[in-house]
Amino acid sequence: MKARLTCALVLVIAMAASAAVRTGEAAPNFTATDSNGHSQSLAQYRGKYVVLEWHNQGCPYTKKHYESGNMQKLQKLWTGKGVVWFTVISSAPGEQGYVDATQENDYVKRMNASPTAVLLDPTGNLGHLYGAKTTPHMFVINPQGQLIYDGAIDDKSTSDASDIPGAKNYVTAALEESMAGKPVTMAASRPYGCSVKYAK
């Protein structure tokens, strides 16, 4: 029975990987190593909201949200309410945004960022599993393990930080609606930013 269950799980993950993830469906489980050397899996946070933020510190769109302090503000706001926030780096070695653990920890400190953890994904496995296209590209998973948001951080698809104050933040909207027991109005949007610098 156990073996059959495992088989079924593997199949689900394989299907999710080939067809990319869809909102409303189960978010595929993953295990990854964070910048402090700890192993992090999605399954261990069942019962909590989880945000995935694809990241590349050299990308002008990432800079828009970090140099303005917007991303740090979101991280502080939501981790403060018990949300698990994973920053994910899928840049391959030699590509823009690739960092080792020390460099990333320096960056987090320098930028005063407060994700729960930064997942280092130089193989791009996690990025491909979720179909992450851009930096940033945001995903929100509910306590039942369902994907409830997939897309852009907000509705102003520019690299200009002066657009942030007037933008509607889709991550905040999804979390607020879901926590209030409502369906998420904007469950998927076109992510904007730099292409994820996967291994070529």
Next chain:
Amino acid sequence: MKRLLASSACLLAVMLGCKHPAPTVPQMHSRASLLIEQAAAIPGSKVNVGIQFITDGGWHIYWQNPGDSGEPPRMQWQLPSGITAGPLEWPTPARMTTSAGTDYGYQGTTVLLTSLQIPNTAQLGAAKVSGDLRWLVCHDICIPQSAHLEAPLQLASTAITNESAHQVLQSASVHLPKPLAPSIRAAVGDSSDSFRLTLTPSESITKADFFPADVEQIENGAPQVLERHGGSVALNLKKSEYLHQEPQHLRGILVLNGRDAYQFDAPVQSAAKRSGKR
């Protein structure tokens, strides 16, 4: 001289005292300039203007709909009182495949065209036409660029052409899409997963390629399949997974036979609407 020495010393002190190396200025991979077709213009007339971009080899800028990533150039005009700028006219873009998907843009030299309307009441004399331009230039990575562009224009009782600008703008206008020939009838229908763009008559059409002016309407990377039905051809465009609201119109550029670019704007005759489902 003393002051110069003092400031050099300061600079040296700053340099020596600096723990981190100075941030390197990112190398710019494109340049932009403002071209005005006339050196002198008469009040009450329209003056053609171009924003010219030149990118380094392999680098590109974006069309008004950048596609799956990127963003279009944006110009914030600063014009003398009463003078207004029209909308930007964009040449036909190229389709480019990147790791994020399919983008629309330009490599090499690109000129966006527009015109300035000079009011009848404008005072004669020197007028400064300027603006702040922001754009994104990309290769494997993207760099946001910005520039303050400026060009002089005399308002006078006799018009004088700026020959070099005139030539650049003339050759640029060749790359703009033309109005769709009145002999071609166009219609757009849809199904749950695609738009269907029908053109009649079909005799001269062997290839069709649609560039959507609006984001999040069609799947940019999907093959556009041309089918022949009697006297018509139909181009099937897969709907974008991010299409949240059925568009009233499909707007964009239609390139026929890989050669002739036309402006396209047709109302969508939605199947859902026709069958009274909505």
